[in-house]
Amino acid sequence: MEEIETIFVNEEILKDFISCHRKAFLMEKSLQKGSSFTQTQEGHFVVKYQNMWLSVKVKGIEVIDGEKTVILDIHSKTIRERHKILASFLAFIMDLKKIKMAVALSTSDGLKKIYPRREKAENLLQEIKKILSDEQPPDPTFSFACRNCPFHDECVEFASNKGDISMINGIGQGRKKALQKAGYSNVEKISNADPDRLSKYMGISKTQAEKIVLQAKSIGTSKWFLLCKGERIPRHKVEYFFDVEKGADETYLLGVLLKVGKKTIYRYFVLLDDDWEDNWEEFLKFVKLHPRAPIYHYDVFDRRVVEKFGVLSRKSVKNVLNRLEDLYAIVTSSFVLPVRFYSLKDVARAVGFEWRVENFNGYEAMKALDEWKLKRDDSLLQKIVTYNEDDCRALLSVKEKMAKVLSG
Helix, strand or coil, rough: CCCCEEEEEHHHHHHHHHHHHHHHHHHHHHHHHCCCCCCCCCEEEEEEEEEEEEEEECCCCEECCCEEEEEEECCCCCCHHHHHHHHHHHHHHHHCCCCCEEEEEEEEEEEEECCCCCCHHHHHHHHHHHHHHHCCCCCCCCHHHHHHCCCCHHHHCCCCCCHHHHCCCCCCHHHHHCCCCCCCCCHHHCCCHHHHCCCHHHCCCCCHHHHHHHHHHHHHHHCEECCCCCCCCCCCCCEEEEEEEECCCCCCEEEEEEEEEEEEEEEEEECCCCCCCHHHHHHHHHCCCCCCCEEEECCCHHHHHHHHHHHHHHHHHHHHHHHHEHHHHHHHHHCCCCCCCCCCHHHHHHHHCCCCCCCCCHHHHHHHHHHHHCCHHHHHHHHHHHHHHHHHHHHHHHHHHHHHCCCC
């Protein structure tokens, strides 16, 4: 077996490259540092191409419509552009190996044949080779997917130290290139920009441009800025704080923190796909102990879960839905904060809150919930519960900080 020490590109590196060149660079280097790769990997098609080793894991080979066909498992119902690129990547490898077979994608709706464009893979590989051959990784360009990336904190620190305009919420890769071309090369220059001029370069409204300028000021000074000075968050003696963790299937963990005066009580309720009714009833009883108390949550997902189980249980959840208060909507309409993303984690950390479980996020909680469902390991469940309780307490911290700022 020959040990591989050149550039290694598998389906994960390919997927990362499509969404983030920097992540692909860092993942490829960590793969090479931590492992060695050989030409004989079970279930993989592997080939040498220039100074790269290309590898794709396949689900198997079947005969479809009388044609021998390689199956790629995409773990998705919908075939997206990245899946078509992966199929082209596999077809390119098969061409190099002089293997003549069709390609099909295994979706949740069954097998679907696809006709890949091999030349598309070749052009992309040349771009990958150029980026991954550099000594230094590309600068970060942030997107929503960054929240669950293992390099997120490293990229934020790098971009922050550099004053990179990618740190400004609302500026993605396309807008970044346009702004750099116009001479807005760092956060400071955007914080001093004329919103009228900025809106023309970015193709956005003046209101949007004003918010981006304010966001740059907030990043540069670490200050909070109010957008709606007349807004108020009422103070209640009794309040609920609600957060949901979801597995990959239909497993849910509903966490609720009840605050009465200065005292707090945390409860959680696990709803399994085949055993949820009793715990759902217990959840409703708990949040109805104080039928007029607001229930604070973050973004629309938690609300949709309540709506879903209201339909499944055929019981009215109107009282619960009417009391839900979305802190995300209040944050984004009333404040500009020195954060790149307005996720609960970023906003809560901006007010000084920290989670007890390190290197754990919503995606890790999802995987842990799936694993717990199979193994029923109490220590694993406790980890998820601790994380969820901290989510609820983070909501409390954010709400109290916002109420204080808005009250003057």
